[in-house]
Amino acid sequence: MGVPYRKLFGLPGVTAQAVLGFLAQLTQQVAPVGIVLVVQASSGSLVLAGLAAAAFAIGAGMARPVQGRAIDRRGPRGVLAVSALAHVTALIAVVAGAGAGWPGWTIVALAWTAGAGLPPVSVTMRVELGARLATEGRTAAYSLVYLVQELAMLTGPLLLGVLIALASASLALGVVAVAAGAGTLAFSRALRVTGPSRSAGRGRVFRHLGMRLLLVVMVLLGGAIGALDVGVPALAAARGIPAATGLLVAALSLGGVAGAAVYGARRWTAAPARRLTGLLLVFGLALGPLVLVSALPLFWVVLFAGGLMLNPALTTTSLLVDELAPGAQAEAFGWVSTAASVGAAAGSGVAGVVGQEFGPSMPFLVAAGFAGLGAALSTLLLGPTGRP
Known part of the structure; x- marks a missing residue:
């Protein structure tokens, strides 16, 4: 530890x-x-x-x-x-x-x-x-x-x-x-902190442009997750081994557990916005090769590697909420969850259509695309937009 x-x-x-x-x-x-x-x-x-x-x-x-x-x-x-x-x-x-x-x-x-x-x-x-x-x-x-x-x-x-x-x-x-x-x-x-926020009522979730931008980034990250939710079982079914779905989903979850544990175990000097861009970029790059991978054991390893980036990215969005929505963090965290859910629904829908039309491996390209767009958009948080 x-x-x-x-x-x-x-x-x-x-x-x-x-x-x-x-x-x-x-x-x-x-x-x-x-x-x-x-x-x-x-x-x-x-x-x-x-x-x-x-x-x-x-x-x-x-x-x-x-x-x-x-x-x-x-x-x-x-x-x-x-x-x-x-x-x-x-x-x-x-x-x-x-x-x-x-x-x-x-x-x-x-x-x-x-x-x-x-x-x-x-x-x-x-x-x-x-x-x-x-x-x-x-x-x-x-x-x-x-x-x-x-x-x-x-x-x-x-x-x-x-x-x-x-x-x-x-x-x-x-x-x-x-x-x-x-x-x-x-x-x-x-709980030890049981009262309202010290500045509750003065903070506004959407007052800062950076917070609105962060929510759009969360929609895109949710889209990547939703595309994976469709792609994994679709690929397992296409290979004739639907029972492998559980193992493949577990790879992403176990990678998330390991990523969260490692990410929190060290001190970071880079600003949260810069970390988020890097994590989303690597997450997208990790998912891209899944379109070409055929062996399920290797597929499991690549999904695990993607999971290593996923939970640290989610952690970093929470750090940015602290900066961009002071006094209204709980509501802002709630909107972050909602944005991710909306994105997951959109990602699942897009991945379902693409997988139906172009093959069961293509939802992973959709997931990589959502993550890449999120990384590109998050770069705006590196400038004045991301400063409270």
Whole structure:
């Protein structure tokens, strides 16, 4: 463990926040997967299951800025408690409603509510650690936030699979939802910074041109991620081994975990804007060769290398939020999440069309293109646009 991490974990409460934040975020990846399994098994309709999963994602994207603004103005504890209650209740209602044969629109509305109530744990962790650490310590702090989130997104589906094997998809989703809700409440009690931002109400997310530019860069980065979400399973299916999808997705996630750990373990002298440009450029260059790679083991290695750049890039966007949206960081973090979600939807759509027309390897060129455009646009942050 590098010196920055040792200092970070030396702060009171940080270890507890990391452990409880991991538990609280288990449903982030489990909920959409579990909703699809439960709704399809109960209704027999994959269309309804897909609509419910899409509603969950839309709800989460719409709610993040609203939750962030509430955190800036009132502090995180109340927001976490209300969102956890809404999230868990709605997920349990989806399970009950699907089993009871409730109308499809009701299931979709409940899924949207579950997404809108997804607790803003990672946003809260960034605000909490940012308020307690000087600028030089925030690279490690924000790397830890993404590391915890990535581990939860890796572990959650595995836990769901075990519980499904032991019982059923409905029970599994309910158990994970309750555990995540309890983890959220415990996480909120472990926070040390519980009041509103010192300048809440004076900061404006969109006041600075650099912040607006950063959100566009996040749309492009999200587009790269969305294209990968389409490209990986499409390629595995085209090779006749769809089961390899899980291993290939894990390569990107494991690369993200390793990248976050390494990135936060050392001190950086380059400005965040310069780092972001370099990381996005290397991320795009790493994805480009996937169009030509045929051997799946080598494909796994290249995806892992791409993941090494991905989480550090996301960490660096958080550092730029601190500079460009002082006094409104939580809301700004929420808009960053929303921008990434919008970009992922766009990237998935473009990659699907391109893959259908030109072959299953082409979505990776789409992903590289989105990342390259993000790198090019981020260079504007190196000048006066990127200065608060």
